[in-house]
Amino acid sequence: EIVLTQSPGTLSLSPGDRATLSCRASQSVDNNYLAWYQQEPGQAPRLLIYSASNRASDIPDRFTGSGSGTDFTLTINRLEPADFAVYYCQQFGTTPYSFGQGTKLEIK
Amino acid sequence: EVQLLESGGGLIKPGGSLRLSCVGSGYTFDNYGMSWVRQAPGKGLEWVAGISGSGDSTYYAASVKGRFVTSRDNSKNTLYLQMNNLRVEDTALYYCGKGRFYGSSGGEVRAWGQGTLVTVSS
Numbered sequence: 001e002i003v004l005t006q007s008p009g010t011l012s013l014s015p016g017d018r019a020t021l022s023c024r025a026s027q028s029v030d031n032n033y034l035a036w037y038q039q040e041p042g043q044a045p046r047l048l049i050y051s052a053s054n055r056a057s058d059i060p061d062r063f064t065g066s067g068s069g070t071d072f073t074l075t076i077n078r079l080e081p082a083d084f085a086v087y088y089c090q091q092f093g094t095t096p097y098s099f100g101q102g103t104k105l106e107i108k
Numbered sequence: 109e110v111q112l113l114e115s116g117g118g119l120i121k122p123g124g125s126l127r128l129s130c131v132g133s134g135y136t137f138d139n140y141g142m143s144w145v146r147q148a149p150g151k152g153l154e155w156v157a158g159i160s161g162s163g164d165s166t167y168y169a170a171s172v173k174g175r176f177v178t179s180r181d182n183s184k185n186t187l188y189l190q191m192n193n194l195r196v197e198d199t200a201l202y203y204c205g206k207g208r209f210y211g212s213s214g215g216e217v218r219a220w221g222q223g224t225l226v227t228v229s230s
Binding site for chain 2: 001033035037039044045046047050051056086088090092095096097098099100101102
């Protein structure tokens with residue numbers, strides 16, 4: 001089973017800042033099948049990025065996914081108030097699929 | 109618009125069984141693999157199980173393998189999760205999710221239901 005480790009656990013930033021979130025896999029993710037999700041309190045997650053770098057529908061270009069193999073990054077430029085939430089990475093290259101433990105992006 | 113509606117959650121004693129359902133609408137149901145994802149109170153997401161579009165292939169997390177079974181009835185646009193021998197640690201909000209692919213578990217979850225709460229307690 002592939003274990004995903006996200007860092008940092010909590011990231012404290014201000015609106016307008018840039019956020020950089022990391023997701024490291026215990027082994028290479030097949031086909032770079034790595035997704036990022038955003039979850040606001042009390043809501044279901046929302047897909048942001050799939051296959052490491054492809055934005056999902058209606059996701060603004062402030063959100064950028066990058067990386068390959070075992071190291072992946074989600075960058076959020078010009079943070080807006082609605083961006084402060086929890087972010088999860090997920091690998092879907094190998095079953096069982098797995099999620100990282102999450103990064104909480106909080107307002108500084 | 110894609111919609112997923114879960115049902116079947118509730119309070120159950122340890123060792124008991126429960127069946128969750130998820131009805132999909134707004135898309136061709138049998139064209140896509142599906143996943144079950146759970147979230148314990150205050151915790152992160154955990155992928156639980158997945159199924160291909162045809163239902164011929166199923167996949168499970170180690171934590172539920174041998175206890176949970178996922179299936180689908182494409183004639184009813186419905187996904188199921190049969191949960192047996194439930195444990196306290198299975199307490200969570202259970203989401204169903206629509207994938208992007210037909211095969212495997214469908215890949216990333218493109219659409220989510222709102223979840224159904226399962227509480228395992230004596």
